[in-house]
Amino acid sequence: MKFDNIIIGGGLSGLTCGIKLAEQGKKCAIVSSGQSAIHFFSGSFDLLGKIDGQDVKNPLEAIKILPDTHPYQRVGIENISRLVVEAPRLLDRAGLNFFGKADENHFVLTPMGIMKPTWLTIDDFTRFEQNDAFPWKKAVILNFSGFLDFHTLFVQDGLKKYNVDTQIKNFAMKEFEAIRRNPSEMRSTNIAKVFDSGDAFDEFAQKVNQLSEGFEVVLLPAVFGLFTKSVALNLKAKVNKPVVLLPAIPPSVPGIRSQILLRKRFEELGGTYFLGDIVEQGTFKNNRLVAVQTNNHGDIKLEAEQFVLASGSFYSKGIVATREKLYEPILGLDIDGDTDSEKWLDEKFFNDQPYMHYGVKTDSGFHALKNGKPIENLFAAGSVLGGANALKEGSGAGISLLTSLHVAEQILK
Ligand SMILES: Cc1cc2nc3c(=O)[nH]c(=O)nc-3n(C[C@H](O)[C@H](O)[C@H](O)COP(=O)(O)OP(=O)(O)OC[C@H]3O[C@@H](n4cnc5c(N)ncnc54)[C@H](O)[C@@H]3O)c2cc1C
Structure with a gap:
């Protein structure tokens, strides 16, 4: 089966990347093994909520002081300024109405009764x-x-x-x-x-x-x-x-609705969504990914011009850690993280945990690296990327949305 683009993972990154590509007429497929983090969605998408434990007022300004290795810096401040406008519009076209400003966080009341800074909040809340x-x-x-x-x-x-x-x-x-x-x-x-x-x-x-x-x-x-x-x-x-x-304890009602509407939009644009299928391996030739093999398709390979890895972080098994090693389980890609397992954890639970920064290694154009070399037609987007502790800094959905739209733009160039 041949497509222009194949996306591995149907969470927020995979779906928004797929929608943007399909809106531009690309023949696109998403293969997704199952539930994504959207099922646990709080109702808000964070851009940058905290730096050094302090609430951020203006995320667009604060992003500028993040380290060069941070996914936002790699997307580039100019691109970010444009994509923060585009992201809510794309969600809107899918029937999801979010409100908020990238240059001024607002606050939402958490289930703990605490005010938390955030970027975009769905209209239920x-x-x-x-x-x-x-x-x-x-x-x-x-x-x-x-x-x-x-x-x-x-x-x-x-x-x-x-x-x-x-x-x-x-x-x-x-x-x-x-x-x-x-x-x-x-x-x-x-x-x-x-x-x-x-x-x-x-x-x-x-x-x-x-x-x-x-x-x-x-x-x-x-x-x-x-x-x-x-x-x-x-x-x-x-x-x-x-x-x-x-928000109640997951499953999140607005989260599942959001997943349903994003998938619907993707399919209405002509996209193919293989739910419950697992990408097991890929075939590489001359620094290119030629095809992937999935659990349900068996010997029938899925081929494409470009691929996007949006398989999530540890929670979705986009990255896996055993006692011995840290690895990317689908394509055997290089990992941006410490090989010494002693260094993965800080003994103080509430400290910035090193493992939370780990993810797939990419070049500056978000091409995934394998054996030290960028794969020309394989991009990584979303929480599978390393370089940020999204939980600590409140940047999860922002990284997912903005890197996936940026990657789609690289593909469309
Ligand atoms: C539990 C949880 C709740 C969160 N809540 C929020 C929130 O409310 N607000 C916020 O701003 N951020 C939140 N985040 C941060 C979150 O990382 C992002 O918001 C974002 O949703 C992540 O999207 P993603 O597409 O990168 O990854 P994921 O949502 O993890 O999606 C990855 C997808 O890839 C699929 N996959 C994995 N391996 C394979 C394979 N081999 N073959 C096929 N498919 C595969 C998985 O099944 C999954 O569907 C949360 C994170 C977690 C873990």
Whole structure:
């Protein structure tokens, strides 16, 4: 099977790279073994949230002082300034409405009741301008009886710092009785499906209005709109005071919806998405990747002019560490990381952990290296790249979005 481009990995990087290529008429395939980090999505995409533990106000400015080895520096500040405008537009075309500015972080309330700086927030969630205040003084935190994935006490505790008077109320509804009998069924996605079907929606909105009498704001877990995007917005319209949704324990309802919409956009543009297929190895010839072999396609090789490796970091097994070695498991690419396993970890858990900076080694044009040589038609993008501790600095989605769009531009040149 022949394509113009094949992308290994169907997470945020693979999908956005694929959409950009398909929008320009490329015949593109994505092979993805399974779930991606989007299933754990908090509702916000970070660009650069912290430097040395301090909140960053203007990420575009702060990026300039990052080390030369950082993926943002390798994309280049001028390119970044352009791509931060393009990224939300691309998401918008997929039906995903994100708001925020690259030159001014806003804040979102985390499930721990703490304000966190971020770049783009999906329209289900509430954006705040300050990290040291909550706009309301009297809040009710509502939860579904038996739903254990929303930790109301943490939210209540966190909000004390902002001098908010809170009350927690649990409530039951007959529509949730069937899933409530089994705690493993009482998950955010199953609750969302009940609302998607339309059954419980009006009664629920009425209940929220009753339970929130005497309060200024309602806090609820983000369990609205798995397949039907408008549910969260309709709820906000029906409740007669502000509604603040907070992420629950994954699976993330807005995350799965985002994955579904990105995949839909890619396929509507003519892209081919092989879900549940694993790229097992590649065939190289004269410093080029000629074809890849997958679990489901067996002897049928998938060939392309250019390939993109967007297989994620340790979490998605894009990079693997055993006691003995650190390696890239699909194509045997070079790793940007220490070969001495003694150096992978800092004994102080909260320190900047060295292994979090590891990833596939590339040249300045994001060509992946194998045995010290760049592979001419193989690019790496997203969290498979090394050079940043995305968790510590709050840059995960930014690196994924901007490197994947940059790589797509290299391919389209
Ligand atoms: C649990 C978690 C939650 C996060 N939440 C946020 C957040 O809320 N906001 C934020 O800004 N950042 C977040 N991040 C940072 C995250 O890295 C990025 O946001 C981004 O989603 C990563 O996208 P990616 O496409 O590079 O990798 P991934 O999302 O990891 O996707 C890689 C894909 O490659 C596939 N794959 C791997 N090997 C193969 C193979 N051999 N063959 C075929 N497919 C393969 C995997 O199945 C997976 O689908 C989170 C990270 C993690 C780990």
